[in-house]
Amino acid sequence: MKGRIFVIGASQGGIEAISALIAQLPADFPAPVFVAQHIAASSLGGLPRILGRAGSLPAAHPRDMEIFERGKVYVAPPDRHMLLQRGYVCLSRGPRENHVRPAIDPLFRSAASAYGAAVVGVILTGHLDDGTAGLMAVKDRGGVAIVQDHAEAVAPSMPRSAHAHVSIDHCCTLSKMGAILVDLASDDVGSQVPAANPLIEVETRIAAGELNLAEWSRFEKLSAPSGFRCPACGSALFEVRDDRMIRFRCRAGHAFSARCLLEEQAQMREKAIAGLYDLLMEEATLASRLLNLSGDDDSGLRTAISDRVSDARRNAALAGQWLAYPQGGQARREQSLAPSRNPSDFDSRR
Template identity: 45%
Template structure:
């Protein structure tokens, strides 16, 4: 029974004397509580490159197929953002990934060292970042309505490793990862996208292709060999030289790392626009760098134009539902007063107002239902 639920192996890392060594432990084939070392004191190098992967709906099958192609000797670290519910079982996902790959898989932990041949999965409801040779995990503001966000990871990786980053966008709904691939390209890295024709949900790959000069458009089955070639010994890499990284991306990465920004910082990135942040109601600035139209507020929320439209639609509907609830409450109060039949309380006037309000309530409901139908049609098109 235990064999079906426990991972095949666990890797314990120690940092004695300043070097990294991994000990691989395997579950005993018959008794899950017994462990035996398979090898020990095996040096684990720092990565020369980072492979960052963003995916959403339909992502797990694509991820399993991708990581199965990557060898244990991969000189890169692999970092993955899979959009998950806040209460999702990330440990279970890591076990599934580990069963399909030679990479050492783990849920990313704050401050963990970046190691070659390791895969780091973003925890639910946390952003996954990179700072020099370390992994950072934060609960910063949403970007594009997501936490974790592919854009957040891709930007941090590009700032940390500049041209030695490969960004990969797989199946998913909406647009996360589009701006992230542009960040990677601006720092000299490589952009790779799953062929939308085979993606279960092609919206994320299609958005990237519309907005970014993507280097490779491939079926997942062909990605592994290309990735191994891109991070191989003929492409030496390592941490970035700050002089090679655009200053605006360094500032945005610093804002995400510190969790919250300031109006003074965001003013350096763009121009104030007459919109408000859908998440916090604060002022918004249009970012003046790059080809992908983006917006930021001073508390740290960030949006592409597409996710900004989604967010403003969501906020408008929330406001309209509150208005409908207040109108219903007033309608019920007027109905109660009219039912009392007390001329002193203006029964005729209450009845007249009640009739008008019923009409307003019906029109509001029709409008909200039309909005939902329009959203469903837009989703089908995406």
């Protein structure tokens, strides 16, 4: 297919933003539009219906291996990455990227790989920074980068990140973006595709589910061990060799930006502290019951068990502070959280 390829990515607040943008495109829009909106795997898939009602272009979830057409909007279905090949769409349950599927980066990367300078990448409202690496790939292959003005975005993080890491061609409000897309759709970009980018190619194949030793060997040459572990599967993370943005991927294919990994680490920390808190509560409760029910008159043993209860309660209180106030500050309300002097209190609270 000659002409432009438009790829749009959004997350929080994206349904309204995409609807507003699609509504500005005329019925004779001469290019296909591909949309990746973060949605839950359990979603009923109603976004195509919403977009179809919002504007003049028909919208649908594509079928795997479907040949796409100009003047249609293709929406990534729930729990599938939507990838582009020359002339058709590929749907994949490949590894999650930035903890989501569908993710924006795989769509943008695959479009850049297949269509080079013909691609127009659009980043709209959203949390964190999915889409930034994909938009970098679009620019690396000669395409056009458009970003919503973060001042009007419901969630400005994704537009801010794209603007910070990518050489943006257009940054504007949604009300002005439609006219830009219409103008770009009329461009004659030719059919020349730039030379292949090894990193874009291998990451696109991983997103398509091509997880094998050969692909991983290629990726290893483009990355380095990071010393971090994958929050999704626990395996080692490798850092992509790209000075523009810190990114990671594990052997199972899960990919994370540094910001997304930091968010995942915070959740892992909370889960670990919650498990520690529960373990200490159980230890204090069991030791307290043993202390109350034991007929042993060994004063040394009773003292040891009583100290065990006190230590467990004190440490549980500290873990509880971290759970309730992980950022510190007023969290250090140690007096109000100080343990009772009576070890048997734990037994009555369980």
